[in-house]
Amino acid sequence: MLSPLPSAKAMVPFVSVENMMRLVHRLGVETVLAELADAIEADFRRWESFDKTPRIASHSRDGVIELMPTSDGNIYSFKYVNGHPLNVVEGRQTVTAFGLLADVTSGYPVLLTEMTLLTALRTAATSAMAARHLAPREARTLTLIGNGAQAEFQALAMKAVCGIETVRLYDIDPRATEKVAANLAGFGLRCVPCASTQEAVEGAQIITTCTADKQFATILTDNMIGAGVHINAIGGDCPGKTELHPDILLRSDIFVEYAPQTRIEGEIQQMPADFPVTELWQVLAGTAPGRRRPEQITLFDGVGFAIEDFSALRYVRDRLAGTGLYQELDLIADPDDPRDLFGMLQRAKP
Amino acid sequence: MLSPLPSAKAMVPFVSVENMMRLVHRLGVETVLAELADAIEADFRRWESFDKTPRIASHSRDGVIELMPTSDGNIYSFKYVNGHPLNVVEGRQTVTAFGLLADVTSGYPVLLTEMTLLTALRTAATSAMAARHLAPREARTLTLIGNGAQAEFQALAMKAVCGIETVRLYDIDPRATEKVAANLAGFGLRCVPCASTQEAVEGAQIITTCTADKQFATILTDNMIGAGVHINAIGGDCPGKTELHPDILLRSDIFVEYAPQTRIEGEIQQMPADFPVTELWQVLAGTAPGRRRPEQITLFDGVGFAIEDFSALRYVRDRLAGTGLYQELDLIADPDDPRDLFGMLQRAKP
Numbered sequence: 001m002l003s004p005l006p007s008a009k010a011m012v013p014f015v016s017v018e019n020m021m022r023l024v025h026r027l028g029v030e031t032v033l034a035e036l037a038d039a040i041e042a043d044f045r046r047w048e049s050f051d052k053t054p055r056i057a058s059h060s061r062d063g064v065i066e067l068m069p070t071s072d073g074n075i076y077s078f079k080y081v082n083g084h085p086l087n088v089v090e091g092r093q094t095v096t097a098f099g100l101l102a103d104v105t106s107g108y109p110v111l112l113t114e115m116t117l118l119t120a121l122r123t124a125a126t127s128a129m130a131a132r133h134l135a136p137r138e139a140r141t142l143t144l145i146g147n148g149a150q151a152e153f154q155a156l157a158m159k160a161v162c163g164i165e166t167v168r169l170y171d172i173d174p175r176a177t178e179k180v181a182a183n184l185a186g187f188g189l190r191c192v193p194c195a196s197t198q199e200a201v202e203g204a205q206i207i208t209t210c211t212a213d214k215q216f217a218t219i220l221t222d223n224m225i226g227a228g229v230h231i232n233a234i235g236g237d238c239p240g241k242t243e244l245h246p247d248i249l250l251r252s253d254i255f256v257e258y259a260p261q262t263r264i265e266g267e268i269q270q271m272p273a274d275f276p277v278t279e280l281w282q283v284l285a286g287t288a289p290g291r292r293r294p295e296q297i298t299l300f301d302g303v304g305f306a307i308e309d310f311s312a313l314r315y316v317r318d319r320l321a322g323t324g325l326y327q328e329l330d331l332i333a334d335p336d337d338p339r340d341l342f343g344m345l346q347r348a349k350p
Numbered sequence: 351m352l353s354p355l356p357s358a359k360a361m362v363p364f365v366s367v368e369n370m371m372r373l374v375h376r377l378g379v380e381t382v383l384a385e386l387a388d389a390i391e392a393d394f395r396r397w398e399s400f401d402k403t404p405r406i407a408s409h410s411r412d413g414v415i416e417l418m419p420t421s422d423g424n425i426y427s428f429k430y431v432n433g434h435p436l437n438v439v440e441g442r443q444t445v446t447a448f449g450l451l452a453d454v455t456s457g458y459p460v461l462l463t464e465m466t467l468l469t470a471l472r473t474a475a476t477s478a479m480a481a482r483h484l485a486p487r488e489a490r491t492l493t494l495i496g497n498g499a500q501a502e503f504q505a506l507a508m509k510a511v512c513g514i515e516t517v518r519l520y521d522i523d524p525r526a527t528e529k530v531a532a533n534l535a536g537f538g539l540r541c542v543p544c545a546s547t548q549e550a551v552e553g554a555q556i557i558t559t560c561t562a563d564k565q566f567a568t569i570l571t572d573n574m575i576g577a578g579v580h581i582n583a584i585g586g587d588c589p590g591k592t593e594l595h596p597d598i599l600l601r602s603d604i605f606v607e608y609a610p611q612t613r614i615e616g617e618i619q620q621m622p623a624d625f626p627v628t629e630l631w632q633v634l635a636g637t638a639p640g641r642r643r644p645e646q647i648t649l650f651d652g653v654g655f656a657i658e659d660f661s662a663l664r665y666v667r668d669r670l671a672g673t674g675l676y677q678e679l680d681l682i683a684d685p686d687d688p689r690d691l692f693g694m695l696q697r698a699k700p
Contacts, residue, residue, distance in 0.1 A: 010367060014679070016679070016680035016681070017360060017680045017681070017682065017683045017684075018680050018698070021694075021695050021698040022698070022700070024695060025695075025698065025699050025700060029695070051408060053406070056403070056406055056417070056419060058401060058419060058421050058426055058454075060421070060423065060454045060455075062454070062455050062456075063456075063457050064457075065419075065421075065426050065452060065454070065457050067406070067417050067419055067428060069406060069408060069415075069417060071408050071410070071415075073410065076408055076415050078417060078430070080428070080450065080452075080459070082452070082456075082457025082458070083457070084455075084456055084457045087456055087457070087688065088688050088689070090456070091686075091688060092456055092458065092684070092688060093682070093683065093684060093685070093688045093691070094688065096457065096458065096459075096682040096683065097682070098459070098681050098682065100430065102415060102430075102432070104408075104410045104412070104415070105410075105412050105434075106412075106413075106432075106434055106437055106440070106442055107413050107414075107415050107432025107433070107434045107437070107446065108432070108442065108446060109430070109446075109448070114680070114681055114682060114683060116682050116683035116691070117683050117691065117695065120691055120692075147689075148689045149685075149688065149689050149690070149691040149692070150691075151692075152692035153691075153692060176689060179687075179689065179690055179693065183690070183692050183693050183696060329364070329366070330366035330367045330368050330464070331366070331367070331448050331464055332367065332443070332446040332447070332448060332464060332466050333367045333443065333446065333464060333466035333467050334367075334442070334443060335443070335499075336441075337529075338437065338438045338441060338442060338443045338444065338499065339438070339497075339498045339499050339526060339529065340499070340529055340533075341443070341466070341467065341470055341499040341500075341503075342470075342499070342501075342502035342503060342530075342533050343529065343533050344371075345371055345374060345375075345379070345467065346533060348368070348371040348372070348375065349375050350372070350375060
């Protein structure tokens with residue numbers, strides 16, 4: 001008996017934005033951030049089991065569209081993500097994303113999900129995971145320069161993972177700072193709006209830059225950076241987009257995700273191709289030192305890497321089980337006889 | 351007023367396998383194949399306006415997962431496609447696919463669709479489009495060696511585009527041949543099941559090889575190929591998978607989609623890296639000759655290229671208008687204020 005209905009093999013679970021938000025609320029946003037940090041750390045520790053390639057970028061005048069694939073030999077993942085700074089002008093997101101997990105043995109997709117929210121969560125979780133290993137242990141104050149879409153996620157991840165209690169906020173647009181302070185009310189963080197970058201960095205052990213302008217900007221200058229701080233620089237993440245004065249890079253020990261990609265996209269695009277950096281996974285694996293001295297300046301030059309998306313997608317798939325927070329999508333054809341694709345088409349004739 | 355519902359900007363039209371089948375039946379499968387051939391030809395004629403890159407492949411023991419992106423500067427497309435020959439053993443498809451169109455200006459996706467069926471259609475349409483320019487004009491008989499999932503699509507595309515009237519069929523599994531003959535009943539093609547490859551090629555002006563085994567196979571040997579035929583070799587499409595004896599390649603004028611990719615994946619992987627080939631688009635653009643003499647053997651070494659998927663995706667988007675044959679998918683987040691992604695998440699709290 002040949003069925004005209006798609007079989008279970010043809011159905012792919014899909015997590016909409018709506019369902020992703022429900023999942024996050026069901027688990028709790030801080031729990032998600034902390035668990036994501038652990039999931040990403042676990043995958044960074046087995047770094048060498050992953051296929052790694054710089055993302056495949058299609059650049060245009062207005063932005064970039066990127067595909068970020070990776071695989072550990074059992075599971076394959078990729079993310080589609082765009083970066084279009086001018087989108088804000090028309091009320092659109094600068095960054096939107098979706099992603100997919102597939103079974104390497106069959107090549108069949110096993111999860112399709114929105115990743116605009118998930119990327120915001122995993123980016124913050126990665127920053128916090130890096131800070132857990134690089135920032136001073138007693139860090140309780142975080143500075144956030146740039147109070148856009150990533151800011152609240154950064155604050156809550158640093159709270160959940162590193163024990164941050166105070167967040168000092170600065171943005172060139174005071175309304176952005178007001179937005180972050182309002183959104184974080186009730187989360188047990190003390191928010192301190194500041195009138196300048198200089199004021200915002202005072203007394204902070206962790207300084208995060210996450211601004212959106214696509215240019216060689218100088219958000220932080222050398223004089224603002226005191227001994228012993230950890231800098232989490234995540235807004236310099238594509239060619240032609242940086243946030244730090246090069247003098248800061250010369251004074252810091254720099255940690256990156258995947259050096260071949262970061263040399264193209266990160267703060268270190270300002271430096272010679274052989275400028276010394278440490279890949280963060282080596283610190284986690286114990287093969288390279290992290291923070292060695294209290295007065296040392298550590299810098300995480302984060303640009304986002306495919307393995308973080310892999311971890312986040314696997315995490316969502318695991319946490320999705322039993323929740324019902326997905327739709328079944330009839331995404332791939334599955335004829336009764338795999339050689340009879342045309343027969344499947346013919347049997348569907350009205 | 352902040353809306354908890356996703357806005358129109360966040361919704362992406364999605365074409366399921368079910369709806370793709372409905373669309374094909376509404377338009378008619380031969381019409382779709384002929385119009386796809388025209389759409390692909392039109393894009394091949396403006397070849398130089400596309401970003402081109404060999405597909406990004408993730409190889410494993412059992413198969414390959416590939417991403418195939420391209421862009422013409424206005425529209426971006428990519429396809430996810432797997433190739434897993436052993437899938438058939440477990441009742442799964444060897445090749446499944448889905449794809450996406452996005453607006454280059456904003457990076458926002460504008461169409462997500464199944465592409466298992468669409469890939470079968472566009473592969474056949476590409477073969478027929480190549481044959482329209484390379485095969486003898488009076489070709490009325492087609493040989494199909496390999497009677498698997500691609501066979502009926504090839505037969506109907508060659509009928510719709512080149513006027514083929516007779517199809518000579520051979521497969522090592524006679525049940526596959528029976529399947530094709532049964533499926534093609536009522537389409538006005540004369541099907542001739544044959545007992546051997548040698549018998550199948552007799553009297554044919556176009557010989558198509560579309561077998562599935564991943565090995566260096568010799569489906570066609572030199573003695574089988576008479577003067578003046580056009581060979582449409584589409585089953586040799588990844589490293590380690592070929593169908594033709596190298597002697598045939600030495601006697602033929604070879605036409606390819608994108609030489610850097612075909613040298614890795616096509617029949618010509620058996621030849622030196624500088625073996626002379628012509629890119630098909632040059633024939634269409636009038637800058638290289640196609641068939642020059644009646645006795646000439648022409649060979650289309652087809653492996654499938656991203657621009658064909660681009661053309662097919664655009665075609666589906668254009669033909670979808672007004673049909674209602676799609677679902678709206680809540681794939682990308684779209685907060686009221688693009689900088690307030692976290693606020694959108696908070697407002698969705700139950």
